[in-house]
Amino acid sequence: SYRLIALESYFLKALTMLIHWRMIYDWAGARGLIPDWQNGFRPGYRTNNNPLILQCLRDWAKAHGHDLYIAAVDTSNAFPSMDQPTLWLKLFRLGMGAAIFD
Incomplete structure (x- = not known):
């Protein structure tokens, strides 16, 4: 049904x-x-903070004659290729309890 x-x-x-x-x-x-810079989907944080910071850095570098290098990393397909047993082991070692695993 x-x-x-x-x-x-x-x-x-x-x-x-x-x-x-x-x-x-x-x-x-x-x-x-x-970390504080990872602000998407968190209460009290807005996703438009990071582009504003990037724009301010760009404007500052341009005004002071400095080069600004930016790297963007696409992690959209990072999790399907991740070794999940290693991830679970790391989370367990960080203190994630059995309630999450069960």
């Missing part, structure tokens, strides 16, 4: 959001693992 599929999608989304909030904001935030 199509209603069951829609309901499954909702529950999966709710579970994913719960895991996201618990991992990111509770666990990683309490340990200081998220």
Whole structure:
């Protein structure tokens, strides 16, 4: 039935959001693992801060006659190719408890 599929999608989304909030904001935030410059999808941060900082740096370098080098790294396909057992081991060693793993 199509209603069951829609309901499954909702529950999966709710579970994913719960895991996201618990991992990111509770666990990683309490340990200081998220740097301040990584501000997307975090409460109290805006995604337009980084482009503003980049523009200010560009304007400052131009006004003072300095070269400014910028590197952009596309990580859109980084996670599918990541070695997941190594990632889980690293998270476990950082103190992520069994509640997240189970």
